[in-house]
Amino acid sequence: MERPTYESPVERAIREAQERGEFDDLPGAGKPLDLRGTDDPMWWVRRLAEREQLDFSGALSPALALRKEAAGFPDSLVELRTEDSVRAVLDDFNDRVLRDRLRPLGARATQVLAPTVDVDALVEQWRVLREEAEPGPEPTSAVEAPRRRRWWHLRRH
Structure with a gap:
């Protein structure tokens, strides 16, 4: 059966x-x-x-997220316009690193530390990157382009 x-x-x-x-x-x-x-x-x-095309950066531990953020310096700062704004971002980063170090450890966790960054060195690197990224003045030609006539000049009687 x-x-x-x-x-x-x-x-x-x-x-x-x-x-x-x-x-x-x-x-x-x-x-x-x-x-x-x-x-x-x-x-x-x-x-x-x-x-x-998922971004798992939110799943990183705080220390690893800080390390990943630091790895992007100074390239991630190029869009900032002033030295004061660059210093503010870097000072904020260092403050977050120091706060993360005060976080209590888990039961069996080993603590991964993110390093602070040298603000002055990164500001100098930012200056160099900004100078490279800024376009120079456009060369002027000896011959000027003719002026464009406006449409209302065509309506003469």
């Missing part, structure tokens, strides 16, 4: 969808799977983040 096989609700839904042909024209059908980098235990998370 043959035992009836149990089909879970999920298996039944998949089988019925296959019978209806809902899986027939999926993207990548008939192509081999891309298994590059699957030796990394987090490969699927990295692929998901890349495919969906």
Whole structure:
């Protein structure tokens, strides 16, 4: 006597969808799977983040987020217009680093520290980047372009 096989609700839904042909024209059908980098235990998370263009920076610990922010200096400061605003951003960063160091440790956690930044050195690097980014004055030509006539000059009677 043959035992009836149990089909879970999920298996039944998949089988019925296959019978209806809902899986027939999926993207990548008939192509081999891309298994590059699957030796990394987090490969699927990295692929998901890349495919969906997700930003996981909010999942970082505060110290790692601060380290990531510091890695972007001075390039992230180029858009600031004044030295005072650059100093304010860097002083705020150093204050947040010092506050993070006062955070109590978890039960079995090791503390990762973010370093403070040298404000004067980064301000100097910002100056150099700003000078490189600013376009120089446009060269003036010896011949001036003719003046454009306005439309109302055409309506003379």
